[in-house]
Amino acid sequence: MSVPVAFNDIGKSAKDLLTKDFPVGNVKLEVKTTAPNGVIFKVNGNRDNKTGIIVGDIETKFADKKNGITLTEAWTTSNVLNGKVELENNLAKGLKLELLTSLLPSVNERAAKINAIYKKPNVHTVATLDVFKTNFNVNTVFSQRGYLVGTEVAYNILDGKIGRYNAAVGYAAAEHGVAFHLTNNLTNISASYYHHVNSDLEASGRATWDSKGANAVALEVGAKLKLDSTAFVKAKISNAGVLGLAYTQSLRPGVKVNLGASIDTTRLNENAHKLGLSLTLEN
Template identity: 50%
Template sequence: MSLPQPVPPSWKDLGKSSNDLLGKDYYFQTTSLEVKTKTPSHVTFKAAGLQDNKSGAVNADLEAKYADFKNGLVFTQGWTTANVLKTQLELDNYLAKGLKLDVNTSLNPEKGNKGALLNFIYKQSGVHTRGALDVFRGPTFTADTVFGRDGFLFGAEAAYNVTEGRVSRYATAIGYNAPEYAVTVHALNNLKTFSASYYHRVSPDVEAGAKAVYDTKATTPGVALEVGAKAYLDSAAFIKAKINNSGVLALGYTQALRPGVKASFGIALDTQRLNEIAPSGPTHKVGAHVVFES
């Protein structure tokens, strides 16, 4: 008798280990601040703001979240400096075990722009299925499914435009997840863009990964390649580094200053143009991110 299979990752999380290693904790394009507080009644408040280092534009948002974990209910209300009101309602295991319903709405009262996205997520042993209906764009229905068995993963995604009566987007992926490493291959954008990612936990303190992307419709021929690594200096600090085939080197450093306070710093250097002024110029970039949480 075979053992029950674990729930596989969702479609958007295929290759997540590699994507997080190469994409997260590199704050070299913005300077940002995030403050989180939580009340005893399970209400969480978050205020976040960032400044684009190139344009100087400042964007911020204020968010309040209420969670009733006993009944699987999460309600979130947000307001941005662009005067957009965002509301999210999540119901987990409310109607059926393994089923999660998620309703996202947005409204800009000044411009009259509105959006509504209805999501459902169903998770069981060996399968992870999601569906989403974008009410005002199309409307468009998107569905994806990932099957998993003994570490092997197979996933597919398709989007259907209800008004036009056609499949507007489709993609597929295969992968393998092990405790120490993961490999994923995607065929995206109607099978016109192909990517392969690899993640390896070399030791408890060192991680490495790589990603290659080939776009058949790109104006620049060839494969875009990026490799990176992460090393924990101690339990409160780690450094990250990555470089791509264009010669852009990115470095990141994250330090937990004290419980609830974390600071991250990043820099991106074009190694082919190191003699062009300072990191604050257009060639090189620096940034920082600070989080306060209580």
């Protein structure tokens, strides 16, 4: 018996195929290096093609796998200091505790969250407490023979009210999977599928309907084709006529470039299209 995925990862294969590797509208740079003692340094930069604004952050991560302790700290160009402490299998087997902090020194704005993640065969539970906002969130996924059933509830401790509740069901196998989500207090409905057709081709699709909005259903389908061991292409299109294209190439070990484009096929003669580039360097 295996541990199921987290609630937010139900239908992840379909979601990743339709959303990842499409760096449209900006230019991204990621540099990741690992020191001999295991400390990981990562620098991220992102330039918005429309506004020209550049944002980024520098991150340091150290993991003591023997004692199950991981420390991560980051400093952003917005002068936000983020920290994360992870303790895994320290108090109990299958239990992971996380403390996430954020500080904006210029206005003394603080935030802190405590996550408790518990995994065991057929059950995956995540509980989150927002310390300053006193919001408590818990989600649980149960699995059996590939079938997944999950629920999520957000509760405001001070108000004594349930602020949000969601549900999801799915089925995941090695080469295919389907997922059905009820979000935004069960008013937003989505269904998705993923199919690993063969070693070179993957396909997925997603349909979404907001019962409080328009009566129309938003539909999106996409595919990923592996060209060789170093490159792949992606394509997707929505019923709104927006075509997404992406090409990813590993130039050499540790160097990867990703090109993306978003084309509005209903406005070909207008300036409604977006291009993007992502470069990743890693030792």
